[in-house]
Amino acid sequence: MTARYDIAVIGGGIMGCATALRMAEGGMRATVLDQGDLGQGASGANAGTLSLQIKRVKLMPYALKGHHEWKAMGDAVGFRKTGGYTLAFTERESELLHERQTLKAEAGAPIEFVSNNHIRNAEPNLTQKVISASYCPEDGYANSSLTGQYYRGRLRDQGIPYRERCPVTAITQDGAGFALDTPQGEITASRILMATGAWLKPTAAMLDVDLPVNARINTVSVTERLKPLTSTVIGHATGLLTMKQKTNGTVLIGGGWQGRGTPQEGRGQVTAGSLQPNLALAQFALPALENARIMRSWTGFEANVPDFYPLVGALPGVEDAFVLGCVRGGYTIGPYISKLMGDFILDREPELPLFDPGRNFEED
Amino acid sequence: MIRLAPDQSAQIRRTEKVEFTFDGTAIWGHAGESLAAALIRSGRLHLRDAPEDADPRGAFCLMGLCQECLVVLEGQTVESCRIELQPGLDVTSLRYGADG
Amino acid sequence: MLLLCGTAQMADLIDILVVGAGPAGGNAALAAARHGKHVVLLDEQVKPGGQIWRAKDSSILSAPQTPEGSAGDALRAQITKAQIDHRGSTRIWQIERQSEGWDVHVLRDGQVERLTTKTLVLATGAHEFVQPIPGWTKPGVFGLAGATALFKQNLSPPGQRTIVSGTGPLVFFVASEIRRLGGTVAAVVTPNTRRDWVSKLPALARRVDLALRGALWIAHIMMNRVPIFWGCSVVSVEGVARVEGAEIQKLDANWAPKGETWSIDADSLCLGHGLIPSIEAPQLSGITISYRSDLGGWVPDIGQDGATSVEGVFLCGDGAGIRGATAAELHGTLAGLSAAEHLGARTAKERATLRPRFNRAARFGLAMTALSTPRPGFAMLTKPDTIVCRCESLTQTRISQEVEVGAASSNAVKSGLRAGMGPCGGKYCQTAIARFIALHENRPEAEIPPSAPRPPLRPVPMSALSANFDYDDLPIPKPAPL
The missing domain is CATH 3.50.50.60 (FAD/NAD(P)-binding domain)
Incomplete structure (x- = not known):
């Protein structure tokens, strides 16, 4: 004792x-x-995305402070401030994006809307099917591992x-x-x-x-090392995709697709039915992923309350x-x-x- | 010399030799053998560089597990130990420093 | 269930899906089919046979027969005759429990496919353990078991002049095969001593046929004046960008290197130190694992005749513990019968007859496993600047530093350093790292389990997983709360 x-x-x-x-x-x-x-x-299991664009309005002051904490931890946690784009591919998504990002910008996140020309210059490997996008220079990622x-x-x-x-x-x-x-x-x-x-x-x-408290069972996947394809954190207006290429060349793909299992039973399980559309959406956004191989997929339990x-x-x-x-x-x-x-x-x-x-x- | 297990290499009949290229150099192998086997026979052992330290690497486990024998074929990284040799394959080594 | 991507559907529900078409899986499929079950047999290779009886590839028009070739041909003929639905060149990448059984997700011809089965027999075999030594990553170094794939499939030697270094009987088989296929063996190097082999005579006497074959390999090597260095190991590989030779050293009784070293020239090296059960697929099915050094390391927990604690899943062969090919055949038959029994067949009597034969065969296999398993001192072959994790080029020093600051599990080392996050998924570093942690922490290896396996079990092309995706089918969820 x-x-x-x-x-x-x-x-x-x-x-x-x-x-x-x-x-x-x-x-x-x-x-x-x-x-x-x-x-x-x-x-340790999450995708490591540090994006103000996917934070709740009321939590924005906490998220802004959180970003400072990560920046201070720096290389020891693999912190990179890269900026991030959130993409819309349909009119409906575009409306959703404008409505939501405007509120988040009002809450203090330095989010702006960017022209298609801008995004094509900044991220030339993204699909040409983007119809609108928002950008936040504060966004980035750390290495949750x-x-x-x-x-x-x-x-x-x-x-x-x-x-x-x-x-x-x-x-x-x-x-x-x-x-x-x-x-x-x-x-x-x-x-x-x-x-x-x-x-x-x-x-x-x-x-x-x-x-x-219950659990969400979020799926994350990673590709093999690839030549440089993207330099920012990529999101999707619906929240169904987060993606970033790490400095080692691997591309990490998340988006809250649900696996199955319960924390009480131990590890969650990846389901092919969730994984495949998650990866397909990633490839839709970044077509060069077509030639990539997926190395690993896993799940992490995220606490959830009503x-x-x-x-x-x-x-x-x-x-x-x-x-x-x-x-x-x-x-x-x-x-x-x-x-x-x-x-x-x-x-x-x-x-x-x-x-x-x-x-x-x-x-x- | 006594040979309890004789050298049987002369008794092995193989398919015709076919040509393929590795980093632009023409190499021959037998149609239907694994790409890794053809590369090993031709003495091309160094197939890729390790991404972290550029350490030269080549086929190791020969059973599709270790991922050391990766080469690039039609834009895709593939395990050369699991690729069947066909005439005209255009194979490149995997060097991370050199754009993919 | 919403299906967005191009996973081809199998309309029919399979009775028994057997994964792995080696001696274990092949015989499991045959046994289950004899009892009238609808069996599908999957394997990564083109043809059945597994690693031990790997079939020749299509480049070989004719060649002298070998015992492995005959045994494999016999299995392949039986599988054809029994009209078993064998699907070659098929890799499984995920296993999921479903209400009516199991979904097994496979990759074949660049496409993914989902198979649904009532029961699973997993016969996933083994992969090789190689103690990391300086220079083992150089092109021209091949796994000892890996090299046999080249012999059996391609009938080619690994080089012009090869050093063969490793444990157990395999080292002599490899040396003999290299000479048969026209190569030159520069030396045979084995940590085992002649006394180690004598100590296994009782087991060898049980299988006179195999013992004689081994004796013939050794006699052949000796009569051709190929030096055999007993109680020694290759301790480092020489050469710049490829193998140019190797350094050999005597080992002590604990297999730690000791005394003078000498060098031998060669253009290739076959190096291997025993087999490790491939347990990832059983783990994905929810089967727990235990450490059994006599069986080659971490093995899935199994009961009699291949049964497991997970309903509808059966295991057999080296994937359930390294017992060798003869035991694997019998174990496969037993597991196939157990799976058939699970689906209503009456097989108890047949299994009772086979069980003693399996146990006898296993005793021989386990004796060979004991000869092949490295002793604790062997870890000393790995030097501070030796690469341990090949994928990420991580040296022993990096790993020891991480363990010294508190990373006391396979998972912690993996997370901190990426050892096991590379393309091989830890298959070639995990065991050495776990042994190192155990040594450093003064804990038994049984307390250092491998990291949980993660799908896909083999790398899968994105193009296969994303095929036929239609953006309009995306299930747009209720937006996240603002």
């Missing part, structure tokens, strides 16, 4: 690790526990103990705090933070709290227990919103409002 921590963070993704770092800066003795390796859930390596290094540098392959199987609370059962022994802490992403529901259930806003605050009904989960744009916003979470637990005034996990999810 180890000494009691000020806080035990369950879940070693971006949010768990970044919050632990913030709290340690504030003087707390924190530990991070993960059921697998650090950064292997949604934090490096999440675990990055935070493992940060936690080690800061002397924050972490345990991998350490699933929490039961949580009990007494007057002094919490006791967590794990295969590596009991861990005790005065407070706990649940940052288990798509696994938040079973985590909270250990304290008899029902969080309305109103699609983050969960950042106190676990309802349990003193000294906290929840942090980000729905939509968690990769972009995660490093920033974790600071707000850390500040809240440290009893500091957060810079921007939190998102009460106990709210009524039916209202917006």
